[in-house]
Amino acid sequence: MLKKIPVEQLRVGMYLQSLCGSWIDHPFWRSKFVITNAKDITLIEHSGISEVWINLDKGSDVIAESKLEHQQTLSLSQTPIAENTSAIATPSAKEKPKASSMTDEMQRAAKICAKAKKSVQSMFEETRMGKAISVDHAGEIVQEISYSVMRNPNALISLARLKTADDYTYMHSVAVCALMVALSHHLNLDDEHTHEAGLAGLLHDLGKAVTPTEILLKPGKLTKEEFDIMKTHPQEGHRLLTENGFHQEITLDVVLHHHERIDGSGYPHGLAENEISLFAKMGAVCDVYDAITSNRPYKAGWEPVESIQRMSEWCEAQYDKDVFQAFISSVGIYPVGSLVRLSSGRLAVVLEQSKSLVKPIVKIFFSTKSKTYVPPQIVDLSRPTMDCKGEKIVAHEDVHKWAFKNFNEMWAG
Structure with missing residues (x-):
């Protein structure tokens, strides 16, 4: 006690x-x-x-x-107990957070993301300077992220995807933490394992703190020699944590093995199938999804729907099928922020998931027939109103093709 x-x-x-x-x-x-x-x-x-x-x-x-x-x-x-702050009101450990609307949780999630990014950045900087690593505060961050995901599973995950190339390294850790928590819920893991999965997500790339900056932030393709150096970050992260007295097995396992693949093509140990733990398999999926949907120094991120489709193609060789299916259930076939075309010819942005993976809640805002904006209308496609009866998603659209101004503000506020 x-x-x-x-x-x-x-x-x-x-x-x-x-x-x-x-x-x-x-x-x-x-x-x-x-x-x-x-x-x-x-x-x-x-x-x-x-x-x-x-x-x-x-x-x-x-x-x-x-x-x-x-x-x-x-x-x-x-445990652990989240720090009380005036900016973020965290429920006590006995109190389960109540569900909140996407709009309300977006405001809280923005504060949590900012706080978490600052903490991860500080931890990376301490490591680069050769100081002893303090990771105890990471538990507090994981708790706050977990509460946000429990209140609304879409808000923080979606916001964390909106990162610049400059802050990718830090916000990627925050995003993977949130994705691991959400995935844990869909795999029906208990609270303790869910927390450990979130902690593993937050710390999975700690080894990049000792990767040379010119390689980490290189705007072009890495050479073979540079990529070989980049591939050492799992071992480096594992080393840094163990040398500082960190012994949580699940987190250490994910730090070391989140780049392993079930066909044995991953690194650092070329593990395959049952040699890879459930949590490392989870880390692999969450890590890749956030990486390919994010803008990085050398590559613009793919749209969420395209990313899910690409990962589905890779799934048989790279990811555990059951883990990947649970991941899709957690983020949706059409993740929040996806631009979709409806059967009426109108365009909409996905605001939130519903009970149906193919019928999310969307905001209709543009007519492809008249090429003009239309009055915004929020519709739950699983429960359409009379004027939207029969409306369904027929395709996803490339946001860059349409060049909408302030597109992300349509769903993120």
Whole structure:
């Protein structure tokens, strides 16, 4: 069991599970350890952190007479605890977040994305400078992303796709985290494994922090020698984490094996079929989807629908069939932000998924017959209104071909 206590009650022999404050503020490279020295308590008190979580299963409890009314307890399976901030109101671990509309969640998701990007960027920069890596804060980010996905599975995933080539490395980690969480839900994984999958997604590319910048951000095709260097990032990420005392097996496995393929053509170990874990198979699908839909220094991203189609063609050789089918269920055949042509000849943008994979909720806004914009109309194609009866998607369209101004604002706001 975990208990939240003020730092004044810390004693030698307690197991420190988490520090209630910004990971940047605390004086340790990790926050989970048994307190064996009074100096550690002094460091925590001087850091400005006022409260901590202790693990009663692994260390001492507070003395009975010093218990305070505001202390809280919760089961171990509900960790880690998200940091409270004024910008992002995170529910307590006991409280399951309630479903929210796409519009409402987009606003919260934008703040979460910005915070997560900053944290990942800071972690990468620390690694590049040779500093000890602090990954304890990553659990807080994963929790906030998980809550967003639970409130609305489309908002944060869709926003995270809207990244520039310059911030690709950091936002890619955020996007893969969200995709891993959503995929876990469709694979019916429990809360603990869902959290671990999200953490693996957030840290999967940590090894790129030590990849030479001129290779990582090269605007053209890599040479064989450069690509060989790029391909070392799974081992480098695994090394960096283990050398810093990180031992969570699922995350380490995904970091090391997210580029393995079921036909044995992947790297670094050329694993195949049952040699690859479920979580590494999940990481492979989520990593590739976000990579090919994103703008990178050397390539513009493909449209979501085109990406799903391409991955379907590759599936037999590269991805686990069941994992890929669950992934499609999580993002949709027509993911949010897809431009589609309807049977009426009108164009619409996908706003949200519905109960039917082929009948999402769309916003109709343009007539291909008159070549003019029409008054925006939101329609759930699985439950069409009378004036849209029989309307269905007949094709997906290339956004660049139509050159609509501010297209992303039509669905992302």
